[in-house]
Amino acid sequence: xxxxxxxxxxxxxxxxxxxxxxxxxxxxxxxxxxxxxxxxxxxxxxxxxxxxxxxxxxxxxxxxxxxxxxxxxxxxxxxxxxxxxxxxxxxxxxxxxxxxxxxxxxxxxxxxxxxxxxxxxxxxxxxxxxxxxxxxxxxxxxxxxxxxxxxxxxxxxxxxxxxxxxxxxxxxxxxxxxxxxxxxxxxxxxxxxxxxxxxxx
Numbered sequence: 001x002x003x004x005x006x007x008x009x010x011x012x013x014x015x016x017x018x019x020x021x022x023x024x025x026x027x028x029x030x031x032x033x034x035x036x037x038x039x040x041x042x043x044x045x046x047x048x049x050x051x052x053x054x055x056x057x058x059x060x061x062x063x064x065x066x067x068x069x070x071x072x073x074x075x076x077x078x079x080x081x082x083x084x085x086x087x088x089x090x091x092x093x094x095x096x097x098x099x100x101x102x103x104x105x106x107x108x109x110x111x112x113x114x115x116x117x118x119x120x121x122x123x124x125x126x127x128x129x130x131x132x133x134x135x136x137x138x139x140x141x142x143x144x145x146x147x148x149x150x151x152x153x154x155x156x157x158x159x160x161x162x163x164x165x166x167x168x169x170x171x172x173x174x175x176x177x178x179x180x181x182x183x184x185x186x187x188x189x190x191x192x193x194x195x196x197x198x199x200x201x
Contacts, residue, residue: 001059005044005052014047016091016188018139027067031139032184033089039065043089043139043185050074056086069186089186091138096124096189097166098147099177099197103159108200112156117196119150124191139185144178161201 001019008014019042022028022035035041040060044052053074056066068089076082098120102108122128123146126135130153136142144163151157164177167189183189 001040001042001056004055004059005042005047008047008051008055014044014052016043016045016135016137017047018043018137018185020139020185030185031182033139033186034067036065036067038063039067041067041087041089041185043068043091045091045093045138045188052088053084053086056088057084060086091184091186091188093190094167094187095169095195096136096191097168097172097177097195097197098124098144098191099164099166099199100147100151100160101162101164102157102198102200103161104200108198113198114193115154115156116151116198117193119154120147120196121191121193123147123150124189136183136189138183138188141180141182142189143180 005014005017019040020030020035021040022037025037027034027036033041049072053072057074066087068087070088070090072086072088074084100116119128123131123133124136126133128150131149144165147163148160151160164179165181166172166176167181167183168176
C-alpha cells in the first residue's frame with residue numbers, strides 16, 4: 001500500500017506519504033493521530049483523491065479499517081458501479097526551521113552563508129549528494145544531528161558548534177529550537193532558505 005501510493009509521486013502527485021498501521025483491536029495514537037483498530041491511517045500530502053482511492057481499493061486487505069480527516073470514494077465500474085468509501089489524513093503544512101551555530105564568525109560571509117543554507121535545504125529535500133538521506137516528512141522523528149553532515153561536508157566550515165531545529169508557523173524563539181522533534185502525522189514540514197539561520201558565537 002505504501003509503495004504504490006509513494007509511486008504516485010511526480011508533477012501534481014504525492015509529495016509525502018506515511019501509512020500508520022494498528023494490528024490491535026482498539027484505536028491507538030501514533031505520531032499524534034488516531035489509527036483505528038485493525039486498520040491504517042494513510043497520511044498523504046498531494047495526489048489525486050481518485051488515484052489514491054483506486055490504490056486503496058486494489059491494495060488494502062479485506063476487513064482493514066481506514067482513519068483520517070478526509071473521505072474519498074472509489075467507484076468500481078466493473079461491478080455495477082459499486083461504491084467504496086475510505087478515509088485518508090490530509091496534513092497541514094508547517095514551517096520547519098534549522099539553526100546552524102558556528103564557533104566563530106569567520107565563515108559568515110554572504111557566499112558561505114548561502115552555501116550552508118543550500119546544503120541544509122537540499123538535505124531537507126533529500127537531494128544532497130553527500131548525505132543521500134530521504135526527504136524529511138510527516139509522521140517521523142527527526143534529529144538535529146541529521147544536518148551536521150551536509151554542513152561539515154562543505155570545505156568552508158571548520159568550526160560547527162551546534163545545530164538545532166524547530167517546527168512552527170511562527171518565527172521561533174530560542175526556546176523553540178530543540179534537538180529532537182516528533183513530526184505528527186497531520187503535519188507536513190515545509191522549508192525555504194529563509195527558514196535556515198546561520199549564526200556565529
